[in-house]
Amino acid sequence: MATQNLKRGDGLPPAMTRLVKELARLPGIGEKTASRLAFNLLNRPRDQVIALAESLLEMKERVVLCSQCFGLSDNPRCGICGDPEREHDVICVVEGPADLMAIERARTFGGVYHVLHGAIAPLDGIGPDDLKMNELLARLSGEGAVREVIIATNATVEGEATAHYIARALKPLGVKATRLARGLPAGGDLEYSDSATLTSALNGRREL
């Protein structure tokens, strides 16, 4: 029965093969997941697939960086920078737009942001000039008095290096710089905490 020399593809029409290939370029999506997604999309109502395709195009067309904070925006100035009810003299510095989003979700910060678009990582050849660092310094000297800069870079080696760099750069400007507290996460279990977290939690202990 087997005719081994048969020339053949993968049994998929070219349009499906192409979709699987495009989906497999996404991070964390291998060829198997991509074809599972493609089959799922095939069985979806037409409008839903069109909605996904359109939202991709719309995102690429509309989303720009805010000229002030470099967060994502669909206007030259983002909604947060343009909001008169926010405190414009408290700037929270984050590595990326996803970090800004996480802080906004917490609904506890009422100031504005500055997005660096990365962190200092000498091993990867990323220095301050590859980030929106000069833009931050220009903003601090140019604008009205800034009361506080909250450095909210990640608690990683790169994030710490970036925080130290910013703190040092702010000294001569006379701007108060603070860093996010480190310690046990909410719901954190002592038993399963790593030593670095416990060390931060101990060092940062507060009187009750």
Place this chain on the structure above:
Amino acid sequence: MATQNLKRGDGLPPAMTRLVKELARLPGIGEKTASRLAFNLLNRPRDQVIALAESLLEMKERVVLCSQCFGLSDNPRCGICGDPEREHDVICVVEGPADLMAIERARTFGGVYHVLHGAIAPLDGIGPDDLKMNELLARLSGEGAVREVIIATNATVEGEATAHYIARALKPLGVKATRLARGLPAGGDLEYSDSATLTSALNGRREL
């Protein structure tokens, strides 16, 4: 500092929020993965995002079911059914297009297919009439003599039920029905095999 009553969104421009929402509809993709994907797409070159969007639309526009085997195709008759070099008197019955693809990838089967688009599952209210079952029977009585029907439904309860249903329906037609062998998978480790697999492997043992 905190102004808790601030009306605000998630710090994302609407176009990004929409894309995240659309991506999160995909199976196995939660909101966190969706926003990771959206940020990744945001940083991609424009062409790549357009290519993905276009492949989605193209798939939805072009892909139809083959009128003979009900596999995916971009023509009324698929490449396999239209291939004169394949053996048209051996029909392999599978549950879905992904199964067809898996068998094609093995490059060992030279016959044609019939895609049921599901399996009999009384608990989910899926009976033979919800599948391409009548189309299979019509095909077997209508076409030239079929030598063999290989029932390649899944080794699940539903797949087994479907296989038995087909075997019984084929009896009066005098068509030979076979079922895929069950046993240890390639590279399978006895130690980690489940009892059902080992039982099949023992019952189906062959003389050397």
